[in-house]
Amino acid sequence: xxxxxxxxxxxxxxxxxxxxxxxxxxxxxxxxxxxxxxxxxxxxxxxxxxxxxxxxxxxxxxxxxxxxxxxxxxxxxxxxxxxxxxxxxxxxxxxxxxxxxxxxxxxxxxxxxxxxxxxxxxxxxxxxxxxxxxxxxxxxxxxxxxxxxxxxxxxxxxxxxxxxxxxxxxxxxxxxxxxxxxxxxxxxxxxxxxxxxxxxxxxxxxxxxxxxxxxxxxxxxxxxxxxxxx
Ligand code: SF4
Ligand code: SF4
Numbered sequence: 214x215x216x217x218x219x220x221x222x223x224x225x226x227x228x229x230x231x232x233x234x235x236x237x238x239x240x241x242x243x244x245x246x247x248x249x250x251x252x253x254x255x256x257x258x259x260x261x262x263x264x265x266x267x268x269x270x271x272x273x274x275x276x277x278x279x280x281x282x283x284x285x286x287x288x289x290x291x292x293x294x295x296x297x298x299x300x301x302x303x304x305x306x307x308x309x310x311x312x313x314x315x316x317x318x319x320x321x322x323x324x325x326x327x328x329x330x331x332x333x334x335x336x337x338x339x340x341x342x343x344x345x346x347x348x349x350x351x352x353x354x355x356x357x358x359x360x361x362x363x364x365x366x367x368x369x370x371x372x373x374x375x376x377x378x379x380x381x382x383x384x385x386x387x388x389x390x391x392x393x394x395x396x397x398x399x400x401x402x403x404x405x406x407x408x409x410x411x412x413x414x415x416x417x418x419x420x421x422x423x424x425x426x427x428x429x430x431x432x433x434x435x436x437x438x439x440x441x442x443x
Contacts, residue, residue, distance in 0.1 A: 337377055362400075368438045
């Protein structure tokens, strides 16, 4: 009898056939995974699916999206199976209109408008000036302002769009630290998003573009240190 081909290398998830033997189904990954059991999530099962060539089944399943990408499974795996890589690749192979939740919409918005929630530039700058005025009037922060596009600042600060959108006062926590530390810092007037949903949705191209924007800001403004909010 001909041996059964286990997941030819042309498989979408690029899992080498040897994995079927390498993974000895010990379950260490599942034991350490914080979401094992959620909607029947089981990283050991996910790896068996990939190793046995059930690529599309894994891509269509909820496993890759329940995974938090924490990496505990891979760290604990005695066989060095790249579980995390498989999960993320499976996310990337899902049709974009079937990506669960709002993250793909956020990616599209970020590419078009410069932040995940589509906050217009004028509204953003108005908000920064308004919050800065409030702080200036508070005791302990005389002369405070938000330095926008300041060339030569030490620290380039990216922002989680959730803050200007829904929790603007949270930005002041950082600003108060900068003020007290006499830090030289700045934010960008455009493309300031610090949460890269391309990473979470498995969209490598978008991820690269969004990271590239931050690199461009750092170079243009000659900043030496980057602060990411997440
Ligand atoms: S820990 Fe590694 S070897 Fe064990 S079941 Fe998970 S993937 Fe397979
Ligand atoms: S990376 Fe995903 S599968 Fe692995 S332990 Fe974390 S949540 Fe579980």
